[in-house]
Amino acid sequence: MNLLIREANEDDLPAVLALYAQPGMDEGQVLTLNEAKAVLAQFRQYPSYRLWVACDAASGAARSKAGPVVGTYALLVMHNLAHQGTPSAIVEDVVVSAQWQGQGVGQHMMRHAQQQARLAGCYKLMLSSNQKRERAHAFYESLGFQRHGFSFVIGI
Secondary structure, eight states: OOEEEEEOOGGGHHHHHHHHTSTTTTTTOOOOHHHHHHHHHHHTTSTTEEEEEEEEHHHHHTTTSOOOEEEEEEEEEEOOSSGGGOOEEEEEEEEEOGGGTTTTHHHHHHHHHHHHHHHTTOSOEEOOOOTTOHHHHHHHHHTTOOOOSOOOOOOO
16 A cells, blocks of 8 residues: 555645545535635644645656545644643544545554654543444554543533
């Protein structure tokens, strides 16, 4: 597999929104392009919040740039007062194109997220997953993630 993982830019947003629209993610209910641009600008106001995209570098090589976006995830590195000031990281919104699932894209992205968290000096990398997504749970466990504690949510 020849993937390039890089920070997303505005030009990537149509592809990212298409990934989010897939069944099992946002079921077709996504932001408009202008709304997404505004949210991406908000990401950049945080010192350590990034949207990453995985691109098919093989198809992009012929054009001497990255190929199409085949996966994405967001990573937030949080600074802490607890744990002696050691930061932690949260990975969110992990999604791979249906055509690319089962080909190692998700694994590559999660290794990248772990590397980014390590480089930031984080003591842990966390994620949460909908209770119904049993295949995703098995995938995360295959990468060494462990079920830990409870995740609670409340609608607001």
